[in-house]
Amino acid sequence: MTGERIYKGTAGIGDAVEGEALVAHDNFSARYDLDRIEGVFSRPGHKLFGESYVGKILILNIAKGGVATAWMLREMTDRNMGPVALILNAANPIMAQGAAFANLPLIDRFDVDITSVITTGERVAVDPSCATVKVV
Amino acid sequence: MKLTEYEKAMLAGEEGPARRYAMEQIIRVGDFFGADACVEISQVHLMADPESLGEAGVEFLEGLAALPHDQRRVRVPTVTDPRGVDFEAYKRLKQTDTMAELERRAIAAFESFGVMMTDTCINYQTILPPVMGEHLAFGDTGSSIYANSVLGARTNFEGGPSALAAALTGRTAAYGFHLDARRRGTSLFETKVRPKGLTEWGALGAIVGKAMNSYWEVPVIAGIEGAPTSDEIKQFGAALASFGSTPLFHMTGITPEAPDLNAVFDNTLPPPTVINAGDIANLIRSYAPEDDTLHVVAFAGPQLSLVEMQMLSGLLEGRTLHKDVALLAATSPEIKSACDRMGLTATIEGAGGVVLSGVCFYQMYAREIGEANGWKRLMSNSAKLVNILGGYGYEPVLATMEQCIESAVQGRIVGAAS
Structure with a gap:
């Protein structure tokens, strides 16, 4: 065991980026879960309630909620008030459409539960072209 | 993805930058989900409220709107989901002129594309119900699930940027619920x-x-x-x-x-x-309130059909809402017009309610209007609405339309689960 931790997903969108992980096994929708003005999770009951996601590599379980996230990811990144990448066990079309429109890095469908192998505060490198997430 | 000559031409920019953007968006999403081709779609339902668009989204639309006429027009019938501002009602709801201005700019851009501003999430009830087997690009979770399930049409959730791409090209990527195997x-x-x-x-x-x-x-x-x-x-x-x-x-x-x-x-x-x-x-019961305080009753999410508006009007006939409770009912412009003609609007507003046209409660800056009006405890008969509004700072209560009306009249929550 080399100690190197690289996790391979199925597909990616966007450019390579590195940053600090913010992780929970909860699900994700920009409209349902976020106060996008303040840049914090605002849905009571979400494990990240009150946490700031701004500038973080956001690692969550699955995409939930409605269609608004497809516009909102670009609206957030344009104000520099978004996460720098989104890593999910399972994205849905809305997340992929929003990531494509915002050019926000997105990877999903790993062979492990990605929320259980990376912890909040770890520094990770995200490479959508190879669909990999590496702990650095 | 395998493209036709027509699709390749659009991707190469031969039909202008709007259609090139659209093909790039379709291919990025299609590649992500392993689509091997595009599918032709026959109508588009486009969600693009100004709260979701923000300045960035509106500027993007205005960029496309500045293109020559033949480069910016949609290629299939395209209708819109609810807007964020009802210009007849926004001052009463304490929405700001900034919100209204962003809304006006978005509408101007969509009109320049030839998008029909139907402003409704119940287009399957009120505009053009899809047909079994018809491929669509529908952009509201409620309209998508109704079209797929109840009518047997075929669509994925197409968020605004992709619904617009579908409108500009008449195509979407062939993955997900367009395919037999996924259904x-x-x-x-x-x-x-x-x-x-x-x-x-x-x-x-x-x-x-x-x-x-x-x-x-x-x-x-x-x-x-x-x-x-x-x-x-x-x-x-x-x-x-x-x-x-x-x-x-x-x-x-x-x-x-x-x-x-x-x-x-x-x-x-x-x-x-x-x-x-x-x-x-x-x-x-999981939405039962801690006490009987009530600030606002909202009927929306989805917008009300004509039949629901008649039910609401019937329950409000001869009643007067408590002065400290707001009651809002959102419907489509077409249904609002019918309600005006049939006297339903007059009955609802005569009791003290507000009939909103072309908007939906959670798509109209719900956080900001809640804060501006002092609304926290909200009552609705819509499970969808109470699910969304928790994240917007509300304490939502789920109850029947009858319980909502009785509570709005008495000024406190009565009859709901506790």
């Missing part, structure tokens, strides 16, 4: 009770939706005897899609692709999850 059942729910009224139909949808673990799950509901009404199955589907974020269900003996279980499952049936009356009561 098979994956989980089974056996109902031991028939929901009574719109609220319970929504609660049943919420229970199934909460059990969904990904977009690709297709729940099959067995045990419902006799067809629900269009509004009942609308509430069911809207709640399922909101809680589950899934765009297709089958209901045996009721929806067109599921005459029976054998039609939607390939071999052995998955073990059923049983839903009984207690589960529906518990779902409603």
Whole structure:
């Protein structure tokens, strides 16, 4: 065991980026879960309630909620008030459409539960072209 | 993805930068989900409220609107989901002129593309109901799940940027619920009770939706005897899609692709999850308030049909709402016009309510209007609406339309689960 931790997903969108992980096994929708003005999770009951996601590599379980996230990811990144990448066990079309429109890095469908192998505060490198997430 | 000559020409920019953007968007999403081609679509339902668009989204639209006429026009009929500002009502709701201005700019851009501003999420009831097997690009979870499930049409959730891409090209990527293989059942729910009224139909949808673990799950509901009404199955589907974020269900003996279980499952049936009356009561009770304080009653999410507006008007006839409680009912411009003509608007507003046209409560800066009006405790008969509004700082209560009206008259919550 080399100690190197690289996790391979199925597909990616966007450019390579590195940053600090913010992780929970909860699900994700920009409209349902976020106060996008303040840049914090605002849905009571979400494990990240009150946490700031701004500038973080956001690692969550699955995409939930409605269609608004497809516009909102670009609206957030344009104000520099978004996460720098989104890593999910399972994205849905809305997340992929929003990531494509915002050019926000997105990877999903790993062979492990990605929320259980990376912890909040770890520094990770995200490479959508190879669909990999590496702990650095 | 394998492209036709026409699609290749658009991607190469031969039809201008708007259609090139559109093909790039379609291909990025299609590649992500392993699509091998595009599929032609016949109509588009576009969600683009100004709260979601923000300045960035509106500037993007204005960039496309500045293109020459033949480069910016949509290629298939395209209608819009609810807007964020009702210009007749926004000052009463304490929305700002900044919100209204962003809305005006977005509308001007869409009109320049030839988009029809229907401003409704119940287009399947009021504009152009899709046909079995028709490929669509629908951009509201409620309209998508109704079109897929109740009508047998075919769409994925197409968020605004992709719905616009579909409108500009007449195409979307052929993946997900456009394909036969994705439309098979994956989980089974056996109902031991028939929901009574719109609220319970929504609660049943919420229970199934909460059990969904990904977009690709297709729940099959067995045990419902006799067809629900269009509004009942609308509430069911809207709640399922909101809680589950899934765009297709089958209901045996009721929806067109599921005459029976054998039609939607390939071999052995998955073990059923049983839903009984207690589960529906518990779902409603999970939104029970801590006390009887009430600030606002909202009927929206989905917008109300003409039949629902008539029910509401009937309940408000001869009554006067408490001065400290606001009551809002959102419907489409077409239905609002019918309500005006039939006297329903006059009855609702005569009692002290506000009929909103072309908007929906959660798509109209719900956080900001809540703060501006001092609204925190909200009551609704829509399971979808109460699901969304928790994240917007509200304490939502789920109740029947009758309980909502009685509470709005008395000025405190009465009759709801506690």
